Amino acid sequence: DIVMTQSPDSLAVSLGERATINCKSSQTVLYSSSNKNYLAWYQQRPGQPPNLLMSWASTRESGVPDRFSGSGSGTDFTLTISSLQAEDVAVYYCQQYYTTPWTFGQGTKVEIK
Amino acid sequence: EVQLLESGGGLVQPGGSLRLSCAASGFTTYAMTWVRQAPGKGLDWVSAISSNGGSTFYADSVKGRFTISRDISKNMLYLQMNSLRVEDTAVYYCARSQGWGDLDYWGQGTLVTVSS
Numbered sequence: 199d200i201v202m203t204q205s206p207d208s209l210a211v212s213l214g215e216r217a218t219i220n221c222k223s224s225q226t227v228l229y230s231s232s233n234k235n236y237l238a239w240y241q242q243r244p245g246q247p248p249n250l251l252m253s254w255a256s257t258r259e260s261g262v263p264d265r266f267s268g269s270g271s272g273t274d275f276t277l278t279i280s281s282l283q284a285e286d287v288a289v290y291y292c293q294q295y296y297t298t299p300w301t302f303g304q305g306t307k308v309e310i311k
Numbered sequence: 312e313v314q315l316l317e318s319g320g321g322l323v324q325p326g327g328s329l330r331l332s333c334a335a336s337g338f339t340t341y342a343m344t345w346v347r348q349a350p351g352k353g354l355d356w357v358s359a360i361s362s363n364g365g366s367t368f369y370a371d372s373v374k375g376r377f378t379i380s381r382d383i384s385k386n387m388l389y390l391q392m393n394s395l396r397v398e399d400t401a402v403y404y405c406a407r408s409q410g411w412g413d414l415d416y417w418g419q420g421t422l423v424t425v426s427s
Contacts, residue, residue, distance in 0.1 A: 199371075236411070236412065238412070238413040238414070240354075240414075242354075247404055247406075247417035247418065247419060247420055248346075248354065248404075248414070248417055249417070250409070250413060250414060250415045253409065253410065253413035253415075254413075259415065289353075291353065291354055293354070293356075293412070293413075293414075294412075295411055295412020295413060298359065298368040298412075299356055299368070299369075299370045299371065300344075300356040300359070300412045301356065302353060302354040302355070302356065303353075304353050305353045305354075
């Protein structure tokens, strides 16, 4: 199974400041023939189901604010919130869908400092 | 509007069975997935089924105990859970697979509690 490891487990950022979440996979999730990374990012606010933010590592979903961006390839990925807003308080998960079993990172809790 | 509504959760004793249902509306013919979340814990992929129901996939932790199925005519997704264990206690979400494993719509979840 591909193990997804996120860092840090939690972070506190001031409003308007940048938040950076890292995700590392135990093996590549880049499918060479398509040059696509099978990596998604989700946001889960308290008491809510997860919400898809990014697919293919860096493709923002419709309706997701452009302060959210995804980057990386192969085994190392980053989710960046360029200017943290109060509504961004949540737990963020990365997920690989390169191969089953699809696996999630353990989550990163983002709070306001 | 895409909607997913799970039902069928509840309290069951270890070794018991439950059948979860997910009523889908606003779309047809997408692969579908079950993901669970134990209380206070992270997300755990359980099972997926292809758009035509011809292919199914399971996490090792549920293989042989859980069965995913769908009724395309009714736009329903199911998860038959047998030989339930205490560690299966979780909120179970059904989710739509946008392309393959990227899950773009989620239900609100149904709580399964396995306890004596």
